[in-house]
Amino acid sequence: MRRGQLRIYLGAAPGVGKTYAMLGEGRRRLERGTDVVVGYVETHGRPRTAELLDGMEIIPRRQMTYRGARFTELDADAVLARSPQVALVDELAHTNVPGSLNAKRWQDVERLLDAGIDVISTVNIQHLESLNDVVERITGITQRETIPDEVVRRADQVELVDMAPEALRRRMAHGNIYAPEKVDAALSNYFRVGNLTALRELALLWLAGKVDEQLDRYRTDHGIGGTWEARERIVVALTGGQEGETLIRRATRIAARTKGADLLAVHVARGDGLTGARPADLAKQREIIEGLGGTYHQVVGDDVPKALLEFARAVNATQLVLGVSRRRPLAQLLRPGIGVTTTALSGSIDVHMVTHDQARQGIRRPTRDRGVTLGRRLGAFALSAAGLPLLTYALTQVREDFSLPSDILFFLAAVVGIALLGGLWPALFTAVAAFLLLNWYFTPPYHQWTITEQENLVALAVFVLVGIAVSAVVDRAARRSREAAELGAEAEVLSTLAGNVLRGERALDTLLARLRETFALTSVTLLEHPADQPVTPDTQRDPDDWRIVATTGGRPCTTPEEGDTTIPVGDDLALALRGRTLPARDRRILEAFAVQAATALRQQRLEAEAERARPLEAVDKMRTALLSAVSHDLRTPLASAMAAVDSLHNTAIDWTDEERAELVDTARQSLERLDRLVANLLDMSRLQAGALGMMAQPLALDEIVPRAVDDLGDQARQHVTVDIPADLPEIHADPALLERVLVNLISNALRYSPTGTNVLVTAGAHQDRVELRIADRGPGIPAADRDRVFQPFQRLDDRDNHTGVGLGLALSRGLIEAMGGELIPEDTPGGGLTMIVALSVHAPNGAAS
Numbered sequence: 001m002r003r004g005q006l007r008i009y010l011g012a013a014p015g016v017g018k019t020y021a022m023l024g025e026g027r028r029r030l031e032r033g034t035d036v037v038v039g040y041v042e043t044h045g046r047p048r049t050a051e052l053l054d055g056m057e058i059i060p061r062r063q064m065t066y067r068g069a070r071f072t073e074l075d076a077d078a079v080l081a082r083s084p085q086v087a088l089v090d091e092l093a094h095t096n097v098p099g100s101l102n103a104k105r106w107q108d109v110e111r112l113l114d115a116g117i118d119v120i121s122t123v124n125i126q127h128l129e130s131l132n133d134v135v136e137r138i139t140g141i142t143q144r145e146t147i148p149d150e151v152v153r154r155a156d157q158v159e160l161v162d163m164a165p166e167a168l169r170r171r172m173a174h175g176n177i178y179a180p181e182k183v184d185a186a187l188s189n190y191f192r193v194g195n196l197t198a199l200r201e202l203a204l205l206w207l208a209g210k211v212d213e214q215l216d217r218y219r220t221d222h223g224i225g226g227t228w229e230a231r232e233r234i235v236v237a238l239t240g241g242q243e244g245e246t247l248i249r250r251a252t253r254i255a256a257r258t259k260g261a262d263l264l265a266v267h268v269a270r271g272d273g274l275t276g277a278r279p280a281d282l283a284k285q286r287e288i289i290e291g292l293g294g295t296y297h298q299v300v301g302d303d304v305p306k307a308l309l310e311f312a313r314a315v316n317a318t319q320l321v322l323g324v325s326r327r328r329p330l331a332q333l334l335r336p337g338i339g340v341t342t343t344a345l346s347g348s349i350d351v352h353m354v355t356h357d358q359a360r361q362g363i364r365r366p367t368r369d370r371g372v373t374l375g376r377r378l379g380a381f382a383l384s385a386a387g388l389p390l391l392t393y394a395l396t397q398v399r400e401d402f403s404l405p406s407d408i409l410f411f412l413a414a415v416v417g418i419a420l421l422g423g424l425w426p427a428l429f430t431a432v433a434a435f436l437l438l439n440w441y442f443t444p445p446y447h448q449w450t451i452t453e454q455e456n457l458v459a460l461a462v463f464v465l466v467g468i469a470v471s472a473v474v475d476r477a478a479r480r481s482r483e484a485a486e487l488g489a490e491a492e493v494l495s496t497l498a499g500n501v502l503r504g505e506r507a508l509d510t511l512l513a514r515l516r517e518t519f520a521l522t523s524v525t526l527l528e529h530p531a532d533q534p535v536t537p538d539t540q541r542d543p544d545d546w547r548i549v550a551t552t553g554g555r556p557c558t559t560p561e562e563g564d565t566t567i568p569v570g571d572d573l574a575l576a577l578r579g580r581t582l583p584a585r586d587r588r589i590l591e592a593f594a595v596q597a598a599t600a601l602r603q604q605r606l607e608a609e610a611e612r613a614r615p616l617e618a619v620d621k622m623r624t625a626l627l628s629a630v631s632h633d634l635r636t637p638l639a640s641a642m643a644a645v646d647s648l649h650n651t652a653i654d655w656t657d658e659e660r661a662e663l664v665d666t667a668r669q670s671l672e673r674l675d676r677l678v679a680n681l682l683d684m685s686r687l688q689a690g691a692l693g694m695m696a697q698p699l700a701l702d703e704i705v706p707r708a709v710d711d712l713g714d715q716a717r718q719h720v721t722v723d724i725p726a727d728l729p730e731i732h733a734d735p736a737l738l739e740r741v742l743v744n745l746i747s748n749a750l751r752y753s754p755t756g757t758n759v760l761v762t763a764g765a766h767q768d769r770v771e772l773r774i775a776d777r778g779p780g781i782p783a784a785d786r787d788r789v790f791q792p793f794q795r796l797d798d799r800d801n802h803t804g805v806g807l808g809l810a811l812s813r814g815l816i817e818a819m820g821g822e823l824i825p826e827d828t829p830g831g832g833l834t835m836i837v838a839l840s841v842h843a844p845n846g847a848a849s
Helices: 018-031 047-051 076-082 105-114 129-139 149-153 165-173 180-188 193-221 244-257 279-291 304-314 329-334 338-345 357-361 374-397 404-422 424-442 454-502 507-518 584-633 635-649 657-689 701-711 714-719 735-752 808-818
Strands: 006-011 036-040 062-066 069-073 086-089 118-124 157-161 233-238 262-269 295-300 319-323 350-354 523-528 547-553 565-569 573-578 697-699 720-723 731-733 759-766 769-775 822-827 833-840
Touching: 006 018, 006 193, 018 036, 018 047, 018 086, 018 118, 018 157, 036 076, 076 105, 086 105, 105 118, 129 193, 157 193, 165 180, 165 193, 233 244, 233 279, 233 304, 244 262, 244 279, 244 319, 244 350, 262 279, 262 304, 279 295, 279 565, 279 584, 295 304, 304 319, 304 338, 319 338, 338 350, 374 404, 374 424, 404 424, 404 454, 424 454, 507 523, 507 547, 507 584, 547 584, 565 584, 573 584, 635 657, 697 701, 697 735, 701 714, 701 720, 701 735, 701 759, 701 769, 714 720, 714 735, 731 735, 731 833, 735 759, 735 769, 735 808, 735 833, 808 822, 808 833
Parallel strands: 006 118, 006 157, 036 086, 086 118, 233 262, 233 319, 262 295, 319 350, 720 759
Antiparallel strands: 062 069, 523 547, 523 573, 565 573, 697 731, 759 769, 769 833, 822 833
């Protein structure tokens, strides 16, 4: 069966017109004869959006009950039974009510798509999982409903519904998005111009990435290898040399002149791992490219131009930045360099060859350890000088038994043996000496430096060439074998190091300790120039002004010059090694250790900063939650009170005494609610600041509970049953604070109690405590969520945004704990929630027992 196609209208914020665009597309298809149904559409009370539903078939929603409240959800089974060609399903990221077949609406949509039904849906950029934390930092509001990016990326079509921030705010101000009483709070919070601009940019960037994926998929499916210049992408090739910084900055300037261009850096590592790239330079260049907004990549390939161009074509690059060759002119004549080859094969990709200081200096080849000690090389020369005469004497004694080709093979074996022992130069010496000996002793006329027969001349010439070639191959193979063994040892050291770090050891300390153990050093010290030391063109840092960041082993170095070996890491860090001078062949692994040490130090400091920022983050999160909650909840009772007062003040209306009393009562209730709200906020701030004043004294619960019920008015007096034993011992508590707690808990119980049920308040004594129980018959709270409801500004599964800022339970627990008690939630037998207030019994001497 054909899978249905998914079309998504993506918006940067609520109100940009996603649902309107979806319904408009649905109507257009319906007019063309397509079988279209409305699976789920949320108009949010917007008249123009609702008008588009006229004449369209709407699938009834599924009715569900959760915690005493009624909700409606998409009825996917009904849509499947109807089996239309196209279904319109709004709010793809929506979370279904617990008890539904699927947790998320997009999972319901997947069922429709699998059945061959095309679906048109909507989603806002803030609901994408990968952008959730970014949106929270921008807006200060946590998005609870998220959708995996992959779901949206898999859509066959994604269309951006865009609107300028100013236009969206005008729509908001005209009441086209939210109800009038919500407009001021929305415009001053989520719908600020800066927020909307940032969200719009996020949506555009995300959609640009989606378009890039579609373009790459199309080019791959159709076998298109050429570059399509749909978007400028500049790739800079890094060799790991010091010229990399020059190339990066030149590429950055090119990208800056091309608005919207992407910048990518790539380093081609050889497949055998034998490369001259310095890890420290590559790490620094990677930091530079990422700091400039580009990305760093590494690919493997023995053919550098081919690997480089394959990468450039894979990312659809339009320009390639290379450094000019550092090879000498003669070497360039003998073999074209990477730049020349890449330019010849680049095709439609523009190649920029950038000159640099290193090009003028030529290649500075590092001193390469050929793996052959001076003693072995001298020994090979000595063996050649002594062995060739002995071989010549032996062959002259059996001259009649062997021909010239046989003699040549014996000498060739000697050349190979000398190459294995002493390397290339002793082997070349042996080959030349063997040629002369063969000419003198084994080619007629004997004992003369002449060759009369052309065949013998060719044989000796081929011998010399073969000897030189075999010597070079043997020497190269031996060197590569030794280099591979060294790299294997390096890899084993780094693998062991990585394993130690992954097992939980402190990264920086582990790095320095393993480095000291690996190379048998006395001490290893990481030094740093103080970051706060000012550096200007007129002043320089004191070269002796270093401080020890980390050290292991014996006496540490206080400056890099004190170390027997020093590895610089950028301008501010250096690794000083004491104990012995390490050979140049160990430089690569030492630089790798140094780079990792710098990274570990940076990570360690970031973790310390994060630890210091965590309390500030908690405070900021609390403040943000407070502002977002209070911005509406303080305004609501104020608006009600002001409306009642304005009505009373209006002399054009002749109010009856009953209407006037009702308006006065409305204003009084609103102001009382506002007073409780402000009191809760002040008490919570005092609790968190540790400045809450408390006057504990002996209290009788049968006196304090009725006062709390009276504070809540007629509803509480009618629907709260109080059963407090008269012989209950007195408790030790602050009467005002305890009354505040009881008011919060009883009002919360009343709010969630089903119609026709009462809240039961009972109490009992248990050893040295008195437990007051406030039980309701509401939906209750799952055990897993009970700790969360005591966090400030939480209204668990409460979709009514008019019921307060969510401080009641948090404040109640804080006040009870301040009085030395506990607030414990439990299930009410038969269904509901019971809040247990446990306080200490007042002791005869006036203190809590």
